Amino acid sequence: xxxxxxxxxxxxxxxxxxxxxxxxxxxxxxxxxxxxxxxxxxxxxxxxxxxxxxxxxxxxxxxxxxxxxxxxxxxxxxxxxxxxxxxxxxxxxxxxxxxxxxxxxxxxxxxxxxxxxxxxxxxxxxxxxxxxxxxxxxxxxxxxxxxxxxxxxxxxxxxxxxxxxxxxxxxxxxxxxxxxxxxxxxxxxxxxxxxxxxxxxxxxxxxxxxxxxxxxxxxxxxxxxxxxxxxxxxxxxxxxxxxxxxxxxxxxxxxxxxxxxxxxxxxxxxxxxxxxxxx
Amino acid sequence: xxxxxxxxxxxxxxxxxxxxxxxxxxxxxxxxxxxxxxxxxxxxxxxxxxxxxxxxxxxxxxxxxxxxxxxxxxxxxxxxxxxxxxxxxxxxxxxxxxxxxxxxxxxxxxxxxxxxxxxxxxxxxxxxxxxxxxxxxxxxxxxxxxxxxxxxxxxxxxxxxxxxxxxxxxxxxxxxxxxxxxxxxxxxxxxxxxxxxxxxxxxxxxxxxxxxxxxxxxxxxxxxxxxxxxxxxxxxxxxxxxxxxxxxxxxxxxxxxxx
Numbered sequence: 313x314x315x316x317x318x319x320x321x322x323x324x325x326x327x328x329x330x331x332x333x334x335x336x337x338x339x340x341x342x343x344x345x346x347x348x349x350x351x352x353x354x355x356x357x358x359x360x361x362x363x364x365x366x367x368x369x370x371x372x373x374x375x376x377x378x379x380x381x382x383x384x385x386x387x388x389x390x391x392x393x394x395x396x397x398x399x400x401x402x403x404x405x406x407x408x409x410x411x412x413x414x415x416x417x418x419x420x421x422x423x424x425x426x427x428x429x430x431x432x433x434x435x436x437x438x439x440x441x442x443x444x445x446x447x448x449x450x451x452x453x454x455x456x457x458x459x460x461x462x463x464x465x466x467x468x469x470x471x472x473x474x475x476x477x478x479x480x481x482x483x484x485x486x487x488x489x490x491x492x493x494x495x496x497x498x499x500x501x502x503x504x505x506x507x508x509x510x511x512x513x514x515x516x517x518x519x520x521x522x523x524x525x526x527x528x529x530x531x532x533x534x535x536x537x538x539x540x541x542x543x544x545x546x547x548x549x550x551x552x553x554x555x556x557x558x559x560x561x562x563x564x565x566x567x568x569x570x571x572x573x574x575x576x577x578x579x580x581x582x583x584x585x586x587x588x589x590x591x
Numbered sequence: 592x593x594x595x596x597x598x599x600x601x602x603x604x605x606x607x608x609x610x611x612x613x614x615x616x617x618x619x620x621x622x623x624x625x626x627x628x629x630x631x632x633x634x635x636x637x638x639x640x641x642x643x644x645x646x647x648x649x650x651x652x653x654x655x656x657x658x659x660x661x662x663x664x665x666x667x668x669x670x671x672x673x674x675x676x677x678x679x680x681x682x683x684x685x686x687x688x689x690x691x692x693x694x695x696x697x698x699x700x701x702x703x704x705x706x707x708x709x710x711x712x713x714x715x716x717x718x719x720x721x722x723x724x725x726x727x728x729x730x731x732x733x734x735x736x737x738x739x740x741x742x743x744x745x746x747x748x749x750x751x752x753x754x755x756x757x758x759x760x761x762x763x764x765x766x767x768x769x770x771x772x773x774x775x776x777x778x779x780x781x782x783x784x785x786x787x788x789x790x791x792x793x794x795x796x797x798x799x800x801x802x803x804x805x806x807x808x809x810x811x812x813x814x815x816x817x818x819x820x821x822x823x824x825x826x827x828x829x830x831x832x833x834x835x836x837x838x839x840x841x842x843x844x845x846x847x848x849x850x
Binding site: 369370371372373391395396397398399400401402403405407409410411412413414418422423425426428430433434437482484 | 680681683684685688754755757758759761762763764765767768769771772773776777779780
C-alpha cells in the first residue's frame, strides 16, 4: 500500500483541542512511502512514533493535514468504507491485544476477521479453519507448538510474538507495527524482525515499524528519526550515522544504549470506576 | 460525639416518619396474638399428599424463575450488544457520532426503565392481563431481570479491558466479530457468574411474586396464611428455606467452576 502524508498533525485522543497542553503529539509532517517499502521509525519516548502509526492506521483522526492510502484519503470515506479500508491494514499495538482466556489459534486467526463473514468467523470460533496457515505463521516466530495453548499460559514475550504472527495470517497490505521487540530477548528479537521483514517482502506488504533498538532499525532500508513530534531525518539506513543518532537521542542517551522501559499503550485509559453489581 | 449527635438528628425524622415504635410488639394484646400465630406453626403439616403439593409448587417456583430468566436473556443480550459503547466504531477515534450516541442513550433508558419497575409491580400488572398463574410471574421476572441483566452486562463489558476488542475493530473487524473474538472471551466468566447469581435471586423473588397471584410456592403460602393454617405455612417456610439454601449452594458451586 502506498502512503502519501501531507502536513499531517495528530493529537493524543485524551489531549484537549485548545488551550494549555494542546501541542499535538505529532507536528505537521510530510512524507511518502512507496508500496512494499520497509521503514523503521526511531526516536526517544514521547517522540510521537506511536501517534504516527495510529494516525496512519486510521485509528486517530488527524488534527490537521491529510494523508492518502493508495490515493484515497480515508477520512473522506463514509464510515462503512473506512472500516473496509481498515480491514486492508494491520495495526499491531505494543501491548499484545489478546484476551487471556482465548486459545492461541483463535487469537491468531482473529486477524482474518475482516475478510470473513460473521457466520464463517463464528464457525471458526468452534472449529478453527485455516489451521495450517496459523501454524505456519506461528512457526515463523518459533511458536508452532503453542498453537492450542491458552493465551494466559504464555509468557510476555510469547504473547508479543503471537501478536506479530497475526500479521502473517491477515490479508492486510500495510503493516503498522508498534515496538515489536519490547519484551523479547536479543536472539528472539532478531528472529522476529527477520520473519516480519521477510514475510512483508514476500507479499509485497508495506511495513512501518517503530523501534527502540536503533541497531535493529539500521537493518531497514529506510529510517525515520522523530523527536518531540517532529521528523528529524528521513534517510537510507547507510546514512544514519552515530552523530545523527546521538543528536536525535540527546538527553535520552540511556534509551539509545539500553532497552527503554516498556511504555503502556497510548490508548489504555486511566483507572475505570468500579462496577456496582446491585440492581 | 459530634457525629453521634448528627446521626441522631438525621435518623430522628426518619423514625417519626416510619412510626417506629418497637414497644408495641410487647404489649399484652400483641404478645397474645403473636403467641397464637407461632403456636399454630407446630407441628408443621407433613401429610404425604400435602408434601407432594408443596414439592410441586416448589418446582413451579424454580420453573418460573428459570423461564423468566431465559426470557430476560432474550431481552437483555441484544439490548446489551446494541447499547454498550465498547463496540462503537465511531468512538474509536474521538467522540461517538450523534445518532449512534442517541440510540445507545435511548436503549440505556429503556433498560433503566424496565428494571426500575419492581417485578412485584409488573406481576400485579400481568395478573390483570393474563390472569392468575405462573405466566404472570414469568413475564414479570422477564421484564425486570431483562433490564437488570442488560444494564449490568453493559457495565461489565465496559469495565473490562477493551484493548483486544478495540484492536480488532481498528483492524476492520465487524462489531459482532469483535464481540465474539475480543470482548466475550475477556468477560465470559464474569457474565455467566452474574447470570447464575441472578438466577438465584429470581428463585427467591418468584416465591414472593406468588403472593400477588403469580403462581408457585408464594401463592400457596398466601392461601394458607389467609386460612390461618399455621402448620401449612410452617412446612412451606421450611421447604422454601431448603430451596433457597440449595439454589445458593448450586449457584456458588457453578460460579466457582466458572471462575
